[in-house]
Amino acid sequence: MARAATTADVFNAIAEPRRRQLIGLLAEGEEAPVGDLVARMGLPQPTVSKHLGVLRKVGLVSVSQRGAQRLYRLNPGELKAVHDWVKSFERFWAHQIDRIKERAERRAAEIRENN
Template identity: 45%
Template sequence: MSENNQLRDVFDAIADPTRRRLIRMLSEAEELPLHELTAQFQMGRTAVSKHLTILKEAGLVFDRKVGRETRFRLNASPLKEIQDWVAFYSKFWSSNMLRLKQLLEEEEQ
């Protein structure tokens, strides 16, 4: 786990399309209340809350109470772990694509 002392793996947290959609929604707003997030899905408040809990356990979401309302905001810093992982493999694909291009050019000659 990273320095954020995460309870859940970031890769696991973003594996679900609903959670990725929640991340996108939160990235486009400073903060959103649960009822606004829930309105964007064809599932109940409890199901959306469970997805938000998983994101929170991965350190991707912060929440705060405002009266009786719970508001959520994105913490994108744990996504750096994914960016680093993808960057490592993009080097692999870049070099392999370059080799494939060279082979194809050699065959054309």
């Protein structure tokens, strides 16, 4: 079975860890010059630009030109589909957190009773 193109949709685009890292960096501020992203990623400029290109094609980032600089900005609304999909699984980890909390409270009560 052939793999979907990385530019097919947001899910395929964010499957790559470096692209998720870029999204995280862009989420920290308003916009960032590609040079800053290259420095922070510690990757060659062509590699970062390629990843940014994929993110652009699916609408996760936009780019503007200011002089010689290309400034990238995150379009966070494009992640809503991912959020909505992941949210449907929240009950699985919410249940686990409740169980951990109950165990911790039970253990604390046992310690208080034994002291």
